[in-house]
Amino acid sequence: MKDIFIDNNIAKDFATPINPDYKELIRWLITYNNNEDDAYLVLSQKLMNEYIASSQSCFKSTAITLIVDKLTKEGRINSFENKEIKAFISTFYKAKVLKKLLSNHKDRFHIPIVVLSNRQIALTIDANFAHDLVNFPKSNVTVSDCPSKINYK
Numbered sequence: 001m002k003d004i005f006i007d008n009n010i011a012k013d014f015a016t017p018i019n020p021d022y023k024e025l026i027r028w029l030i031t032y033n034n035n036e037d038d039a040y041l042v043l044s045q046k047l048m049n050e051y052i053a054s055s056q057s058c059f060k061s062t063a064i065t066l067i068v069d070k071l072t073k074e075g076r077i078n079s080f081e082n083k084e085i086k087a088f089i090s091t092f093y094k095a096k097v098l099k100k101l102l103s104n105h106k107d108r109f110h111i112p113i114v115v116l117s118n119r120q121i122a123l124t125i126d127a128n129f130a131h132d133l134v135n136f137p138k139s140n141v142t143v144s145d146c147p148s149k150i151n152y153k
Helices: 020-030 045-054 064-073 082-092 095-100 111-116 127-134
Strands: 002-006 039-044 077-080 121-123 142-144
Touching: 020 039, 020 064, 039 045, 039 064, 039 111, 045 064, 064 077, 077 111, 082 111, 111 127, 127 142
Parallel strands: 002 039, 002 121, 039 077, 121 142
Antiparallel strands: none
């Protein structure tokens, strides 16, 4: 499963992408060939709520909420339930780990879905969140602020 976590700080600009790298990422997300090269989006309800809040009233075909809708219909969402996320947090968010986290509390809820995802690949422009993902114990997360810097396909 070629899954990827896309932080809202990147996805909110999908409706009007300027950067060709993001245009190619969107093209990869929406292309469906029903094979092993298809994209899957790593998602939780909290992340979906962020997507909705940032793209309200946007009905362009490349808006993240419409992409999620398409991927959902095609069964291409790698979704994590709150109980899975909370179990991860209670297991791994010990005092020693929490001391080293730089991201805000809202983003700390996203760390488990990236770490638990199939490929552990994330796109974000948030340096603190990226730091936490890369340095999270017993994980091998690849993070970038630009799709062309990682092998997401």
